[in-house]
Amino acid sequence: MSTNKEQQAFGSLSPAVMRASTVVFDSLEDFVQRKKRQPDGFSYGVTGTPTARLLERRIAELEDGQHCVIAPSGAAALMTTVMGFVRGGDHMLVSASCYGTLKTFAEKWLARMNVEVELYKPAIGAEIEALIKPNTKMICMESPGTVTMEMQDIPAIARVAKKHGVLTMLDNTWASPLGFKPLQHGVDFSIEAATKFFSGHSDVLMGSITMNNHEHYDVLRETQSILGQQVSPEDCFLVLRGMETLALRVNAQGESTLAVARYLEKHPLVERVMYPPLESDPGHAIWKRDFNTNGCLFSLVLKPGPERAFHAFFDALKHFVIGASWGGVHSLAAYYPAALQANRPYPATDQPVVRLSIGLEGAEALQMDLEQALAAYGNALSSK
Ligand SMILES: Cc1ncc(COP(=O)(O)O)c(C=O)c1O
Structure with a gap:
């Protein structure tokens, strides 16, 4: 045969x-x-x-x-x-x-x-x-x-x-x-x-x-x-x-990620950005010593708000799609409720966490998207 x-x-x-x-x-x-x-x-x-x-x-x-x-x-x-x-x-x-x-x-x-x-x-x-x-x-x-x-x-x-x-x-x-x-x-x-x-x-x-x-x-x-x-x-x-195309994507997404994280770090509705490439992160010294790239994934803790405010934030997003994965060319946002942290030993926070994966859409467009989604979050905080 x-x-x-x-x-x-x-x-x-x-x-x-x-x-x-x-x-x-x-x-x-x-x-x-x-x-x-x-x-x-x-x-x-x-x-x-x-x-x-x-x-x-x-x-x-x-x-x-x-x-x-x-x-x-x-x-x-x-x-x-x-x-x-x-x-x-x-x-x-x-x-x-x-x-x-x-x-x-x-x-x-x-x-x-x-x-x-x-x-x-x-x-x-x-x-x-x-x-x-x-x-x-x-x-x-x-x-x-x-x-x-x-x-x-x-x-x-x-x-x-x-x-x-x-x-x-x-x-x-x-x-x-x-x-x-x-x-x-x-x-x-x-x-x-x-x-x-x-x-x-x-x-x-x-x-x-x-x-x-x-x-x-x-x-x-x-x-x-x-x-x-x-x-x-x-x-x-x-x-x-x-x-x-791994190296091209890792570099381009890494650059955008750092830009978006720096923008969010200064936003009044953001309490904390969990991202080792930022100087403010507790892991920054180790990241700087050992790592050569920025990654494309980081997390946020927003100023405390009710569940409906998180719905307003996520539902307002246009470029970011809601999904639990990361690392692809499309930006993604995921939500991790506070209970998830509470059930873990040595939790890093007792607040809900928003995780963002940054794709190839460009930092400026993504910042604008986050700006208006955070505005929706802020509106939900101030409405009864
Ligand atoms: C850090 C990390 N490791 C492992 C996995 C598991 O990979 P897979 O979804 O291919 O099973 C994931 C998936 O989200 C992950 O984020």
Whole structure:
């Protein structure tokens, strides 16, 4: 039977989208020896396709890492990393500012599987040493933290972890590897929600785990395959295409983000802007020391007001659309009620939080949009 060899040999500038559940071999000998003969380990679709491997190589290069495993979402990348290494009887430290789904997984699933889960204060730095126990297996970090943007001293935490033989993983989605390279700072696993900046167009879910250690790679490749965490080649193609413009988008969105954040910082109805590139942010010194980009995501605390005032603000927005994601070319606004902070240890605020993701519409247009939405908020505050 003819296979698709001619098609695969065709030289195109764009990556080939190779679909496969089934991989075929020329002889029984090739089939029997398939794992040894194929350095990339292609033997069945679940272990990946050449399109997936190309994306993994591109991400590894960008992260300055040796190996990468992609997963069907950022959440899948986080959970796959934990599932690869953490077992019943282990102790796991998780920053209180980590992505909510990771904390839910740790507290609801892992804790029931006899994993000792402990949430720590994001600003802990080297003092994390006091929390390390003989059975501590992994530290899960995110910097800046989800929604409230707390910076962490990643190099200090990674140093302590190395000293005690504890694995570290960092959700690096906010900075992307253009802004911060976790592996260079001693982190074992750099996780990206490729859904955000990498893809850049709000139309695909994907995650990546990048590392240097080959044994860790073997564990995660096996975990990815056992959990059936394969990604479609079409989705890989979309992320590969998005990455062609990653640097341009990160820079342009970062510039607008800083301009919009500086404008909001001065607005009388804004109580606080949570954004490490601002000098007023408690994490600014660490951001300045370690990071090279501004990101496109930050949060606001408005002057206290009733729920209806937030409705007036959000419903008045024209350029910003209301949605919980971020990192794409369209600006987004999301609302996090005060209860969400109250339910978390070491909360950064007891107020509702408005989170903005800045796209490519241009800072001036976005400022005007926020100006009139804040005016609507102000009107709602003063009306009975
Ligand atoms: C910081 C961060 N990490 C991970 C994720 C999860 O990514 P995904 O939506 O692809 O599962 C998100 C999604 O919002 C995120 O903001």
